[in-house]
């Protein structure tokens with residue numbers, strides 16, 4: 136482990152990035168906190184070069200990963216696109232399993248590692264490829280949109296992959312009156328609302344999964360926030376229930392929320408989403424107040440500096456991402472279709 140002057144320099148670099156971010160409610164990161172993590176970030180950044188690795192981190196991971204060691208930070212769509220452009224021979228994906236799996240499908244010849252091991256996702260784990268095959272039989276001929284929060288087996292049975300950033304625009308471009316949407320029932324219900332707002336008439340039939348973080352938000356939480364912070368602008372992710380989304384000022388994916396707050400002249404924002412995004416907003420908008428009451432994805436938080444370092448040094452079997460070849464080829468078609476339709 137490095138020591139001395141290097142650690143002081145690294146702690147100062149980290150502090151310049153993390154100082155506006157809450158470490159816990161009511162307490163921001165301090166220089167002392169940065170000194171604790173600096174030996175790890177220094178070592179990871181050194182090894183990253185030595186091992187020719189590139190670190191992708193989702194916006195829901197811990198701030199010391201996003202601002203300490205990541206080479207690219209983003210949402211599911213942005214990180215898939217970034218994965219398609221990586222030149223290094225190893226990708227370390229700080230995120231959940233389906234995200235790292237998607238990076239591996241896009242880069243079959245690269246080594247893809249996930250520090251947190253088989254970090255799941257209640258949406259991706261809600262259905263198997265076989266479940267989708269059976270669902271398709273009930274709606275013969277209907278095109279299948281699958282949310283990126285799904286396994287490679289589910290993607291292999293779908294026609295087009297979508298994310299929160301492009302679901303409405305891609306669905307609107309599909310011909311035909313009926314679309315199958317899997318595996319997020321709340322995203323599907325929100326898609327119906329989004330399409331109606333665009334004047335697009337389509338029947339959406341959907342399966343029954345949900346995100347254990349976003350499906351918990353309630354209308355009362357929105358009402359209480361408005362009562363407590365008059366004039367607040369409230370943002371919510373479309374994985375939340377539609378009746379709650381209807382009460383909010385902005386409904387959109389992770390990158391959409393970042394853009395909304397950056398462009399707004401308002402000063403106080405309520406976030407009904409995962410705390411990692413709140414951390415990103417605190418970093419990007421020091422003059423604005425971000426109110427957040429709950430929403431933590433335990434799966435994303437399985438990624439730590441400690442297991443990122445371990446993956447770089449010598450990955451364990453549970454950190455190595457592999458996808459069966461035939462499944463990967465079929466899943467790639469549906470991911471490529473998303474890239475094509477997002478242009």
Ligand code: 13P
Nearest residue numbers: 210211212298299388389
């Ligand atoms: P984004 O596509 O908005 O990054 O969402 C991913 C996710 O897992 C949300 O819960």
Ligand code: SF4
Nearest residue numbers: 256257346347348432
């Ligand atoms: Fe899955 Fe929800 Fe976690 Fe996103 S926040 S990774 S949808 S469990």
